[in-house]
Amino acid sequence: MTIKSNKWSDASGNQRVLEQCLKHFRTVTKPAGSQTASQATPCAPEQEVLLLAAPAGTGATALLLHLASLLSLDGQNVLSVLGGTTLEPTDFRHALSIAVGMPGELATKVDTAVTELGQVQHAVLSARNYETSIIHDAQTYLKGSKDANTNFWIMCHWIRSFRQKGFLFCGLPQAISTLGASFKTASIKHRIFTLEPMAEGAAFDQFVADVKAGLVDRYAADVVVAVDTTIVHERSGGRIGAAIDVLEHLLTEMTAPVDTVAEPNWYYLDAHEVSQERKYEPDHNQVPIQEPVTPVLDETFSSWAARRSLVPRNSADSLFAENFMLLCSKGSVDPDRQYANLELLSHFSPRERLLISKQFKETDDALVAYPNALNYCPQCFHADLSAGLNPAWRLAWQKSRSCVCVNHEGGVMLQRLETGNFTVLNKAWVAFKEHVQSPAARLTSSFPLQHSNPEFVSADNSCLVHLTERVQTWFYSLSETSTPTRRAAEFLLAFWLQDSDESKTQGFARSYFFYRLTKPHAGLKKKLHGEVRDRLRPDSAKPRDLAVAYWMLGVSFELISDVEAVFIRDTTRAYSTPFPVNRSEIATLGTLAFSWSQIAAYLRYAQIIFKEKDLEAVVWAIDETIFPASRRK
Known part of the structure; x- marks a missing residue:
């Protein structure tokens, strides 16, 4: 400002x-x-x-x-x-x-x-x-x-x-x-x-007259007029910054009781002292009047509070930042739901409280818990900075199963904050710093591709992101009455994105681009009988892995055509197995990493929780009848 x-x-x-x-x-x-x-x-x-x-x-x-x-x-x-x-x-x-x-x-x-x-x-x-x-x-x-x-x-x-x-x-x-x-x-x-001092004369007299005119609201007019310009020039040496200080000192001296104002010795102050004095004693007329920080569209409460705390206007703002940090340090507190905290609201003006009540409300969407809500959109951060704002964290990024930011034409793949070394006041800045310093900031594709021709990389990446966005939008539109239901689609995503930390097995989508752990040996698999999870922890899958699961879901329910499926297979660079282009291949490859006992456990669980309609929507992907005898050990 x-x-x-x-x-x-x-x-x-x-x-x-x-x-x-x-x-x-x-x-x-x-x-x-x-x-x-x-x-x-x-x-x-x-x-x-x-x-x-x-x-x-x-x-x-x-x-x-x-x-x-x-x-x-x-x-x-x-x-x-x-x-x-x-x-x-x-x-x-x-x-x-x-x-x-x-x-x-x-x-x-x-x-x-x-x-x-x-x-x-x-x-x-x-x-x-x-x-x-x-x-x-x-x-x-x-x-x-x-x-x-x-x-x-x-x-x-x-x-x-x-x-x-x-x-x-x-x-x-x-x-x-x-x-x-x-x-x-x-x-x-x-x-x-x-910058040279002004010589004594008409020009300096006019300068002092202009300054006097700006001081009549603080001193009596007759007192202002009575100040001798010659004395001002003599004491300031014609230096206009010092002249203003001398003028104000003379005015204060003329209006204050005798012996209460000590006269500064302008001749014996060295340059450093004058510079430091003028630097660290700001004029009250130069203090900027700042408007309340306006939340950006879809911003989380913790993000708005953090941006507000970076520009404190008074001691109340600083106290709010301290109290907010202290409150959020408690593990049970969700920083994004403190907009109804009456103790915190006491730090805000009535205008800001009204703004908070209009902007921040409960949502019906399933959200990832704050400590694990690590997905962000680098382009949104760049847009914030270009607009002169500090980076803002969006609520849409915290939705379960979100991997594409739809605030941009064609969509943008979300990135994931890898470090846990952030606070509630600097989370967005830490994410921006990590992105800038990572190789992702210099790449033109969000996915590993089979070719590196710059003429095609950007276009191919846009197509892949567009397909991901298409399926993500469809997934969010599902309900308990749709076909398939939201719960059935969630079950399939969890199956393909199985977390190795949960069952020592990585689902196909999670390992499509990069297999993070070695495959468990037969002895370990035997000890894992029945250790499976029906639901994926919503914060555990990286956006790129989730995109693969969305492609599989899109192919399975015909949101992605045969031609588009082949495009995915021929364009992306898989870690080992090419992308499946139809239901049959998805059923085979989707179960490849699981032991027979794990598959059986999944099937039993599906039969328990789903009615006939939902069971039909998922059983094709895990039916034990698709396994050859060699797998049933």
């Missing part, structure tokens, strides 16, 4: 620099969404980097805030890097992570790269597509910092990765001079501007 100071005056001595910066950024940058870093050609010329040398007290902060505000009004997406945290004050990579909205715990160790942007940072910057980036207080990362060399090369990598974007680095003159020399050595084009 861009912060605008209401103390800006067109009579400021910094107006000329502001106009030159505006002209530069309006010329070199393109409208938002026109081109991302990944679309920029490697040979595209680097744009000139602007360096702003700003002695302490010369109003650099107000200038940069006003510049960002004006560029935002032009429709540009502007990133302001204001600094890191007290734990990592000199780490530029950390400061950049904080600026783009990444949680602090992920920003501390972005990845193993030393002198480059991390993969996660690069992905976020590319998705956000900032036209202009403004870096405040560059001396923090360069002068006297143990990370100075690393920080410089990270800056260079950032500039070269987004060579057609605009960059402005602002800092104390010595730091900017050093940065300019380093950029010259690194062959990065740059131009240096310097």
Whole structure:
């Protein structure tokens, strides 16, 4: 969010620099969404980097805030890097992570790269597509910092990765001079501007008059008029930032009781002290007013609460984040159902409570429990980041048997979060980080294919995802009165996706692309008589394995044609056995991994729980009569 100071005056001595910066950024940058870093050609010329040398007290902060505000009004997406945290004050990579909205715990160790942007940072910057980036207080990362060399090369990598974007680095003159020399050595084009104090005269008088006009709502008009401009210039040395502070001090002194206001010695404050004072004592007029965080469509309550906690507006917001984390640390608590928790709701404004009551409601869909709800859509995360939001977790991903995100044309295969090292406040960010750092982010197919011709990979993958989405949609439409019933279809999916952790046997769909364990030997199978499960744990199958089971279900009930079944067989690369293209092959291959006793147990269970209609819908897949005598041991 861009912060605008209401103390800006067109009579400021910094107006000329502001106009030159505006002209530069309006010329070199393109409208938002026109081109991302990944679309920029490697040979595209680097744009000139602007360096702003700003002695302490010369109003650099107000200038940069006003510049960002004006560029935002032009429709540009502007990133302001204001600094890191007290734990990592000199780490530029950390400061950049904080600026783009990444949680602090992920920003501390972005990845193993030393002198480059991390993969996660690069992905976020590319998705956000900032036209202009403004870096405040560059001396923090360069002068006297143990990370100075690393920080410089990270800056260079950032500039070269987004060579057609605009960059402005602002800092104390010595730091900017050093940065300019380093950029010259690194062959990065740059131009240096310097903020100069204003001379005493009509221009400075007009500047002070403009500032006075902005203070009449805080001080009596006659007191404001009575301030001597000559004294303001004498004490500030013409530095416009210091002039504003001197003016306000004089006004406070004139309206406060005698001997209660100590006069600052402007002549004996060194540049670092002035810079730090102006940095860590923010003007109340510059505090942004933030609207309540609006839930995205189909967002879970825990995801909304997490995104809200990343932008706390007051102590109540921070207290909510702490209480929410503490509450969700209890194993019996479902974070996504706390929208009715009256104690938590007390932290929200009436407007937010109304928003919560409208957005978050109970659903009839079978949902995977929160700790095991690990499926996510990377394209949804990219869409969130492109819209300037933090990644949001969707309720649809938590539906039992969900493997395709239908929020995109043609569907997108869900990915699965492998690590369990996440909290209720950073789950979506951890998933995004894992995806970016995994090979899946660089692949054009969600499935292993028999060919690698790039001309066909994308089209073939789209067809496979489309077939999966077709069957998934049909599966969700089933009921207890449909043919087959939802329960019968669920039984078949569980059979084909049998979990090795449950019965030491992997169903055909689970092992189609990759067999995770060696097949149990005959002695072990003998000990497993009757150890089968009629239902698959809904969180145990990965989206890709579930897709195979959906294809088998589609072929079995004619949702997938013979031609499409052959396409699946000829396109996908199986671990060992090709994909079955009809009911007969499905019946044979679907039972291949099971022992005879396990098959018999499944059949007995089906006969107990299903009536004739449902039994007919499933028995063909497990009927003991299909086994040759050699299997009946």
